[in-house]
Amino acid sequence: MDSALTLLRRGGRTVLSMAIAFVVAFLAMAFTKNPNATPMGYVPRSFVSTYPEPRFAAQAEPLFSQFTEWTVRVLTLDLGSIRTNEGVVPVTSLLVDSIVVTLIYLLPAAIIAVVAGTVVQLLAVAVERRDLTKKTTLLGAAAVATPVFLFAYLVHIYLPVFVFRLAGRIVDLGYNTRETPFSTRNLRAALWPFLTMTFYLFAIQLRAAGTDLEQYAGEPFVKTARAKGVGLLGICRHVFPHSAARLLTVLSSEMLGIVLVGLYAVEWVTRTPGFGTLTIDAVGSRIPGLIFGVVLLPVALVVAVNFLQDAYYELFDPRVDRAE
Template sequence: MSEISLPTEERSERGLGLRWLSLPRIPYWVQRVLQAVPVVLLIVTMNFFLMRLAPGDMADVMAGESGVVSMDYVEHLRHSFGADQSVFAQYISYLGNILHFDLGWSFRNGQPVATLILERLASTGFLMVTALAISILCGCTLGMIAGLTRRRSVDLFISVASTIGFAAPLFWLGLMLIVLFSVTLAWLPAGGMSTLGAPATGIAGVLDIARHMVLPTLCLAIYYMAIYTRLMRASVLDICGQDFVRTARAKGASRLRTAWHHILPNSLLSMVTLTGLQLGALFSGSITIETVFAWPGLGQLALSAVASRDLNLLLGILLVSSIFILLVNLLTDLSYALLDPRVEASA
């Protein structure tokens, strides 16, 4: 058969179309990073304008604490804080400071906001990471055991214990741990991060901080360990009913090998997703824990900023925590793509 000839213009258009279709594909991680940029801008904008909805400002608080009711003094304070400008002008100035990595000045504490946040960030991060690691490890293990021993006494015990841990409020659980281990048994300190007068360096300092970390970490880990246990159990029960698990058993694979090589890897996919989603809730829970156990972290700093109407400090804490959660969710998406190649293929 003779080849059908196409007009020159049509051939060129098709060639352009083919060249357009043959353009290199944007990698999955680049797509996720580009999607995070407008999210950061939206977070900055929402935090700024939401803070302006609350009545009053820091000038009112400082004037009230000093006992001065003169409007001239209040206006002078507002002018020094830049609060006498229009909201739009304050927003543009705030965006410019953010682009220069300047979080502003805390007039209440007399220090840069970035310095205050960096001093407390390590304490909160250490508490959150430790509690998250314990909850994931213990929760996945208990959920795996409960899912593989379904409808038995072990499964019933784990399910009841996880339900109780999920239902118990964090502040009540923290107070009960203090009453039991600090007041009644006198085994562990009731609050703080270190003992006054204790050495801050060396093995003695590390052991002292570890003793103070036990109760807040345990309290925070119990709640989220219950969530991971329940989700892992449901995921294991769902995977056990899949065809590839029955095929592995039919080929002669032992229960241990089937659980380790087939059930566990597929069940962990939901755990990875939950870890990214739960980090924001974990940060909120750490604020409660820091208040109950007097832990010197970002939670206590945020509460003091709210009480003193320190807007710059509060905006800085919200921005840093939001970006931190956004980065963790980004890493979660990338790790999910590594565990399941179909995610990147469909992107």
């Protein structure tokens, strides 16, 4: 019963977080200057239209009426339409298409980075050198501190050379919006953001996993395993269950904000028409439905992941203190 009440309260906080994000986005559009009201407005990459009105809410209509209307529209996913080079398309379709483009490279990059970063730090704990975990953690922290667009720049320089040597000919790595995201050309174009995000997420996981696993390097059960001649992989199997939940959720909770910022920078630099590029275009074009979409989707992802993580700890992890 206590667990159910706790989860109910946290669910209420989740809904409140979404409501606050919606209100903040609405007020920002209603009261900030729109640069597209002048002839020299923003030129988006993902579509060809902008919102040129000087105010989000029309002067002749009460602000509260606009707020009520958009509340209903957001709840019903009626976010309007946008004019693109292919014609007028719903905002929801544009959002889905951009998310697909992002997930094509981001999911494998995240899986590889999380697994590789965790394995490296587990091996650092298993090795009989207590300072090795600290060194790998510092290495990860230094890599995270490096601007992600520098990773993208380095990949941009060396990836075409690598592909040329591999294929024996010049290969166009540019993204073609007229083809599907799964076409051969666009999958090749996804290599650039994929490699950049893999390096970046690996650095994040290396730092986070090192911080979490460092405490086990000198634990008695690890020393005992070493004394008994247990190999490195055996020690890793002993250590991993103690922090598995934390390691598997680190990128989806505490580090998600850093990942999103990296995503925006990488997609803009690599000219990938994914969710990051669409977010920047939404801010510049000031189209209301698109603004709500790109703002509320990440917020929904963050609060949903945090709620699921809290639910896991509350229901299944006996080490969590349920007192509030």
